[in-house]
Amino acid sequence: MDKLLAALLIVLLFFIPILMKKTIETEPEVVATEEPCTIYITVEGVDKPLPLEEYVIGVVAGEMPMTFHDEALRAQAIAARTYVLQATENGKKPIEATVSAQVYKTEEERKDRWGKEAKKNEKRLRGIVESTAGDTIVYGDEMITAMFFSTSNGKTETAQNYSGSSIPYLQSVESPGEEIVAAEVERRIEMPIVQWNKKLGSSWNADRFKNLQLVRNHTGRVQKAVSGEFEMSGREMREALGLASTDFNIAYDVTNKIVIIDTIGYGHGVGMSQYGAEAFAREGWTAENIITYYYSGTKIKKFELHESECLKSPTLANNSK
Structure with a gap:
């Protein structure tokens, strides 16, 4: 009987560390990764x-x-x-x-x-x-x-x-x-000279239009407009006159005192x-x-x-x- 008890004790002493190890083992640590957030x-x-x-x-x-x-x-x-x-x-x-x-x-x-x-x-x-x-x-x-x-x-x-x-x-x-896919590429505005002068904040007459030079860059757009003492960038003129683009031409109808502006493109x-x-x-x-x-x-x-x-x-x- 004593020999049997001794044998059981030896067996228990062998298994107890294994049992203890299993009970204290934890789940492997999961490293959180950042997820993209909603902007x-x-x-x-x-x-x-x-x-x-x-x-x-x-x-x-x-x-x-x-x-x-x-x-x-x-x-x-x-x-x-x-x-x-x-x-x-x-x-x-x-x-x-x-x-x-x-x-x-x-x-x-x-x-x-x-x-x-x-x-x-x-x-x-x-x-x-x-x-x-x-x-x-x-x-x-x-x-x-x-x-x-x-x-x-x-x-x-x-x-x-x-x-x-x-x-x-x-x-x-x-x-x-x-020009194939767009409904409108070329546009025309006819503006009374009074309105033109008001928008540009200056006084134009037929002579000033006659001397007007539109200086274009290599993309065909007006880089600046010059006439006598008047000088303005194409971008400034577009914004002041409300034009579709900076690729524009200007003509003046002396009889009816109308400024005719043709543009190509939009934006x-x-x-x-x-x-x-x-x-x-x-x-x-x-x-x-x-x-x-x-x-x-x-x-x-x-x-x-x-x-x-x-x-x-x-x-x-x-x-x-």
Whole structure:
């Protein structure tokens, strides 16, 4: 009996450490990884901040017609996302909903605009934007200022000509085929001389028009207008007179005292032409082809903002026309 008890004791002494080890073992430690957070965009005039991708949907709807090719709409989504992230410092500042920045349309405004096509358009647009989720345009490692505009005169404008600052990815490129896809490329304004003088804040007569010289840059746009002591940049004249573009010609009807202004294109001309994007998309170009063509030397890169960089709550925080 004593031998049996001794044997049992030896067995217990052998198994007790094993049993104890099993009871104190813990689950392997799981290292938490940061997940990308949702960026919110504060749009002036809109009640509450919007998730970034929801905002992009509203911009594409506001900036391009749904008759455009999917690839043109994708290119617009990528440009719009890049523009707002750069302009708002990843959602820390508010942005306007107008052509001074990017046109944004709420879901209700989209329904009103699209009418019977609203449900179909909304589904299509959401799919298009989702297919580009997180895509932004970078030059080197830096997100670009993704300027865009409606229609060119056959070439885009350089940042140097527009603002005086040279930006490597905002150079002039050919933009063919826009006259085929755009309903209107050339426009005419007839302005009474009284209105002309009021807008320019000066006094013009027939002689001043006769001496007017429009000095053009290599993209065909007016860099400056000169007549006697009068001198003004093409951009300043466009803004003062409310012209469609800086590619303009001016004539004066002496008999009727009317200034006739013809323009080609619509918008500042810098960056991506929206109707140019549509023309290229119809030729089979992808959104990436379009983006990297209009923004020289760039590439598309996924953007992520991790939780440690996120704003704790959305703050109530410009694409030139």
